[in-house]
Amino acid sequence: MQRIVYSATDVSARAFLILAFRKAGLDVRADAAGNLFGRWHPGGVFPPLTDDGEPAPVRVAGEGAVATGSHFDAIPGSGIYDGTVGVLGALAAVTALRGAGYTPAVPIDVVAFTSEEPTRFGVSCLGSRLLAGALAPAAADALVGTDGVTLAAARADAGYTGPLDDVRLPDGAYASFLELHIEQGARLESAATPIGVVTAIAAPAAGWANFSGGGGHAGGAPMASRSDAALAAAEVALAAEAAAVASGGDGTVATVGVWDVSPGAVNAVPAAANVSFDVRDPDGGVRDAVVAAVRAAAEAAAARRGLALDWSVVSADPPASSDGGVVSAVEAAAAEAGLRSMRLVSRAYHDTLFMARVARTGMVFVPCRGGVSHRPDEFVSEAHLRGGVEVLARSLAKLAGR
Amino acid sequence: MQRIVYSATDVSARAFLILAFRKAGLDVRADAAGNLFGRWHPGGVFPPLTDDGEPAPVRVAGEGAVATGSHFDAIPGSGIYDGTVGVLGALAAVTALRGAGYTPAVPIDVVAFTSEEPTRFGVSCLGSRLLAGALAPAAADALVGTDGVTLAAARADAGYTGPLDDVRLPDGAYASFLELHIEQGARLESAATPIGVVTAIAAPAAGWANFSGGGGHAGGAPMASRSDAALAAAEVALAAEAAAVASGGDGTVATVGVWDVSPGAVNAVPAAANVSFDVRDPDGGVRDAVVAAVRAAAEAAAARRGLALDWSVVSADPPASSDGGVVSAVEAAAAEAGLRSMRLVSRAYHDTLFMARVARTGMVFVPCRGGVSHRPDEFVSEAHLRGGVEVLARSLAKLAGR
Ligand SMILES: [Mn+2]
Ligand SMILES: [Mn+2]
Ligand SMILES: [Mn+2]
Ligand SMILES: [Mn+2]
Numbered sequence: 001m002q003r004i005v006y007s008a009t010d011v012s013a014r015a016f017l018i019l020a021f022r023k024a025g026l027d028v029r030a031d032a033a034g035n036l037f038g039r040w041h042p043g044g045v046f047p048p049l050t051d052d053g054e055p056a057p058v059r060v061a062g063e064g065a066v067a068t069g070s071h072f073d074a075i076p077g078s079g080i081y082d083g084t085v086g087v088l089g090a091l092a093a094v095t096a097l098r099g100a101g102y103t104p105a106v107p108i109d110v111v112a113f114t115s116e117e118p119t120r121f122g123v124s125c126l127g128s129r130l131l132a133g134a135l136a137p138a139a140a141d142a143l144v145g146t147d148g149v150t151l152a153a154a155r156a157d158a159g160y161t162g163p164l165d166d167v168r169l170p171d172g173a174y175a176s177f178l179e180l181h182i183e184q185g186a187r188l189e190s191a192a193t194p195i196g197v198v199t200a201i202a203a204p205a206a207g208w209a210n211f212s213g214g215g216g217h218a219g220g221a222p223m224a225s226r227s228d229a230a231l232a233a234a235e236v237a238l239a240a241e242a243a244a245v246a247s248g249g250d251g252t253v254a255t256v257g258v259w260d261v262s263p264g265a266v267n268a269v270p271a272a273a274n275v276s277f278d279v280r281d282p283d284g285g286v287r288d289a290v291v292a293a294v295r296a297a298a299e300a301a302a303a304r305r306g307l308a309l310d311w312s313v314v315s316a317d318p319p320a321s322s323d324g325g326v327v328s329a330v331e332a333a334a335a336e337a338g339l340r341s342m343r344l345v346s347r348a349y350h351d352t353l354f355m356a357r358v359a360r361t362g363m364v365f366v367p368c369r370g371g372v373s374h375r376p377d378e379f380v381s382e383a384h385l386r387g388g389v390e391v392l393a394r395s396l397a398k399l400a401g402r
Numbered sequence: 403m404q405r406i407v408y409s410a411t412d413v414s415a416r417a418f419l420i421l422a423f424r425k426a427g428l429d430v431r432a433d434a435a436g437n438l439f440g441r442w443h444p445g446g447v448f449p450p451l452t453d454d455g456e457p458a459p460v461r462v463a464g465e466g467a468v469a470t471g472s473h474f475d476a477i478p479g480s481g482i483y484d485g486t487v488g489v490l491g492a493l494a495a496v497t498a499l500r501g502a503g504y505t506p507a508v509p510i511d512v513v514a515f516t517s518e519e520p521t522r523f524g525v526s527c528l529g530s531r532l533l534a535g536a537l538a539p540a541a542a543d544a545l546v547g548t549d550g551v552t553l554a555a556a557r558a559d560a561g562y563t564g565p566l567d568d569v570r571l572p573d574g575a576y577a578s579f580l581e582l583h584i585e586q587g588a589r590l591e592s593a594a595t596p597i598g599v600v601t602a603i604a605a606p607a608a609g610w611a612n613f614s615g616g617g618g619h620a621g622g623a624p625m626a627s628r629s630d631a632a633l634a635a636a637e638v639a640l641a642a643e644a645a646a647v648a649s650g651g652d653g654t655v656a657t658v659g660v661w662d663v664s665p666g667a668v669n670a671v672p673a674a675a676n677v678s679f680d681v682r683d684p685d686g687g688v689r690d691a692v693v694a695a696v697r698a699a700a701e702a703a704a705a706r707r708g709l710a711l712d713w714s715v716v717s718a719d720p721p722a723s724s725d726g727g728v729v730s731a732v733e734a735a736a737a738e739a740g741l742r743s744m745r746l747v748s749r750a751y752h753d754t755l756f757m758a759r760v761a762r763t764g765m766v767f768v769p770c771r772g773g774v775s776h777r778p779d780e781f782v783s784e785a786h787l788r789g790g791v792e793v794l795a796r797s798l799a800k801l802a803g804r
Contacts, residue, residue: 185622204621206668218657218680219606219749220587220773223646230661231643234636241633244625255620257670259632259663266608266678268659276668278620347621371622 001376002076005115005126006034006158013072014158017087017112024095026110032162033140034155035127036112039065040094042104064175066104066400067359068093068392069111071127071351075119079378081368085385086180087112093180093393105401106175113351120145120154128351130167132358134317137164174359176326176399179352180392181363182380186371187344194387195334195341196365197327200282201356202251202347205291205316208276209236209298213307215263215271230261230270232301232309239297240277240290249286251345254279254294280347284319291316320353326362326399333394339387364391403778404478407517407528408436408560415474416560419489419514426497428512434564435542436557437529438514441467442496444506466577468506468802469761470495470794471513473529473753477521481780483770487787488582489514495582495795507803508577515753522547522556530753532569534760536719539566576761578728578801581754582794583765584782588773589746596789597736597743598767599729602684603758604653604749607693607718610678611638611700615709617665617673632663632672634703634711641699642679642692651688653747656681656696682749686721693718722755728764728801735796741789766793 003009017036021028026038070086090110097104114127121143129135141152141164155161183189188196213227237256244254258276277294281287295311302309327343334341344365352361366388369379405411419438423430428440472488492512499506516529523545531537543554543566557563585591590598615629639658646656660678679696683689697713704711729745736743746767754763768790771781 184619202621204669217586217750217775218655218659219604219682221655222653223643223655228643228657230658231639234639237633237636238640241625241630251624253620253623253625255630255669255671256632257620257663257668257672258666259661259672259675261659261661264660266659266680267606267657269657270659270661273661278668280621348619373619 001074001078001080003072003074004120005073006120006154010073011158017072020091021110024091025098026094030160031167032155032160032164033127033130033167034114034158034160035131035167038091038110040098040104040108042106064172065107065109066396067109067111067174067177067355068179068396069109069113070179070181071113071116073115073117073119075117075374077376078374079376081182081378081380082184082373083116083181085182085366085380085388089180089385089389089392092389093396096389096393097397102397108396108400109174116349116351120147121151124349125351125354128354130164131169132354133168134354134357137167140164169358174355176323177352177355177359177361178326178330178392178395178399179350179363180388181350181365182368182373182378183344183365184348184368184371184373188342188365188367189369189371191342193340193342194367194384195339195391196344197330197334197341198346198363198365199322199327199343200345201320201350201353202280202282202287202345203317203319203349203353204278204280205287205313206276206278207311207313207315208274209233210272210274210310211302211307212272213305216269218267218269221269226269227306228269229273229307232298232305232307233259233261233273233275235301236275236277236294236298240279240294243290243293244279247281247286247290249281249283252279252281252286252290253347254290282319282321282345287319288316317353320356320361322362323360326360329398330362330364330391330395333391333398336394337387337390339391364388364395403476403480403482405474405476406522407475408522408556412475413560419474422493423512426493427500428496432562433569434557434562434566435529435532435569436516436560436562437533437569440493440512442500442506442510444508466574467509467511468798469511469513469576469579469757470581470798471511471515472581472583473515473518475517475519475521477519477776479778480776481778483584483780483782484586484775485518485583487584487768487782487790491582491787491791491794494791495798498791498795499799504799510798510802511576518751518753523553526751527753527756530756532566533571534756535570536756536759539569542566571760576757578725579754579757579761579763580728580732580794580797580801581752581765582790583752583767584770584775584780585746585767586750586770586773586775590744590767590769591771591773593744595742595744596769596786597741597793598746599732599736599743600748600765600767601724601729601745602747603722603752603755604682604684604689604747605719605721605751605755606680606682607689607715608678608680609713609715610676611635612674612676612712613704613709614674615707618671620669620671623671628671629708630671631675631709634700634707634709635661635663635675635677637703638677638679638696638700642681642696645692645695646681649683649688649692651683651685653749654681654683654688654692655749656692684721684723684747689721690718719755722758722763724764725762728762731800732764732766732793732797735793735800738796739789739792741793766790766797
């Protein structure tokens with residue numbers, strides 16, 4: 001399946017979510033980016049539901065609310081659980097809490113974020129970046145999608161015409177934010193553990209090392225006179241591996257995944273090699289030190305081999321640490337639910353990475369079969385979904401007081 | 403320009419060459435592969451020329467003739483000198499010798515070889531391989547071109563319908579073979595030397611190292627659990643460079659030119675990497691030792707990284723050494739012509755590589771501007787062409803006796 005931001009399927013999912021939020025007794029608003037909010041008011045006082053027209057926007061005041069949610073867009077060829085579990089799971093959790101007679105001391109918001117996936121506009125976590133003030137509104141509106149349409153035009157076409165300046169959350173709007181998500185890895189399944197408690201999100205630093213030299217004929221060019229761009233790339237890739245292994249960090253990873261070598265002929269010395277790098281560690285300092293080591297290796301290889309080097313860092317978002325109180329709440333919730341839990345570092349992006357800039361955050365992971373995600377055969381068992389929702393509900397109850 | 407074997411432009415070039423051979427007083431024949439031969443009979447006795455119909459095939463007997471020639475096909479986007487210089491230059495040389503009153507003691511053949519370039523059938527030097535018995539006739543006929551047509555059908559379409567078994571030269575047919583060719587490198591130009599005397603052809607050994615592993619997410623897969631196929635390829639490429647530099651050979655070269663890495667995403671651990679290798683040295687033992695070192699590096703990398711390795715050698719033709727007598731004749735000819743010469747190793751294929759299996763061989767190189775070849779801006783000055791033809795003519799005169 002796929003659900004690309006502001007496409008017909010995305011707009012239709014928004015209509016479904018707004019209805020579902022309202023049926024769950026939530027007060028619904030959308031911001032100018034299309035982030036959707038369903039508010040459970042403290043004390044169980046709900047505004048009257050209307051059955052027609054869009055709900056009037058209600059600004060989130062600085063009132064220490066608790067929020068939970070995830071994204072509902074999906075990349076081409078994906079499954080049905082990535083993101084969606086955290087949106088529908090949040091709805092299920094508040095519904096369960098209400099059914100159990102719980103009333104929160106502060107508002108609880110269910111948030112459905114716009115475009116966590118970078119599919120259309122090339123930037124991940126568009127909605128949460130804007131909410132956290134991590135992306136300038138004008139820069140966001142100027143983004144151009146794969147179809148050549150700007151974000152400004154695309155969101156207007158989907159019905160979101162207000163200024164993006166209004167999207168950023170007021171200071172203190174949320175005291176805490178908790179996201180339920182599938183693991184997208186096999187650590188929980190391997191450990192036969194139904195609940196993962198995320199302690200940090202190791203945001204990647206990613207970019208490109210682009211080497212160029214003179215090339216030449218594989219027969220005619222003597223070794224001593226060569227400027228082989230692919231050999232410099234090879235040195236960078238091996239240096240990245242060595243630096244990650246030696247980083248001293250908590251599971252640092254470094255990857256050279258794209259190898260674009262030209263002219264790419266058996267009998268031609270590579271004249272150009274453009275390789276990507278992707279370095280992750282929960283500690284931003286460790287991560288950046290590995291990136292610096294990779295860059296130093298690239299510069300040394302270029303100098304030694306007589307190559308030009310174009311080095312560019314595309315993204316280097318700060319990692320996020322979960323809040324100790326939120327982690328404790330989730331672990332206690334899992335224990336109350338009778339579910340084993342284990343602590344994990346997330347090495348994939350999530351909206352929580354940006355929500356961590358404006359609130360105390362945490363994440364709850366549930367196992368997915370074989371660690372498979374971003375594929376049609378992505379699968380999460382009903383038992384694991386139920387467990388995740390129960391832990392989310394019990395955690396929210398702790399965070400939102402009684 | 404381009405001139406692909408058995409295409410309309412190739413067939414039209416054949417018609418031109420047959421006329422030109424006959425105008426030069428040569429007795430013309432074509433074999434079943436389309437190799438064209440123009441014979442200058444000893445003592446200046448020429449058979450009568452006919453102005454219509456194909457010349458009747460005349461078998462080359464084992465009579466110790468001297469041969470010279472090159473190819474006339476051309477890859478897409480090429481210039482006009484590669485190959486053609488050695489065919490038209492041979493015609494010019496025998497014409498000059500005749501004009502100077504020279505009469506050979508043995509026959510001199512001008513040979514225009516079929517398909518030196520691998521463009522259509524994927525195999526280089528088709529004509530000379532068949533002449534030397536280095537390619538089985540049935541295997542040749544079964545080759546399938548890029549257009550899906552077999553060589554058997556394509557040559558029949560161009561008028562060559564006889565059995566390929568008749569192409570192989572009888573033992574002793576040629577005592578010596580000398581090819582005039584552009585250098586396709588910049589050594590002569592750099593040394594401001596108009597004549598290159600080729601001492602050896604360092605035929606490449608070429609093939610593929612195809613690694614495959616499990617891949618994984620750049621965030622989710624810990625370094626210790628990875629089987630990164632591209633890192634194994636990186637080790638192979640660097641090992642190839644090191645082995646070539648340390649070979650002890652005469653200018654050994656090793657190249658990894660094709661890097662096919664998949665899935666090729668910034669955030670994905672490479673699951674497969676298929677890289678080419680191309681190793682050349684005038685000494686086949688040295689070359690094969692470098693190939694063995696590259697293979698050992700590939701097997702070690704695969705074992706250490708938990709990857710499957712598919713190693714294949716596509717070609718490993720024996721290198722060819724020039725005959726000492728032919729080299730001396732060319733050097734003496736250059737000296738008589740008042741042209742400086744230098745000895746060179748050819749690291750590109752030529753038909754001489756296969757003619758060396760059935761005759762004493764040598765090559766005469768002339769400079770091409772900037773070393774550029776296989777490009778439309780390939781250029782050879784008229785002075786260098788004249789020099790090359792004079793050296794070829796004087797060399798043939800020495801080889802064919804007086
Ligand atoms: Mn995703
Ligand atoms: Mn997701
Ligand atoms: Mn060529
Ligand atoms: Mn050639």
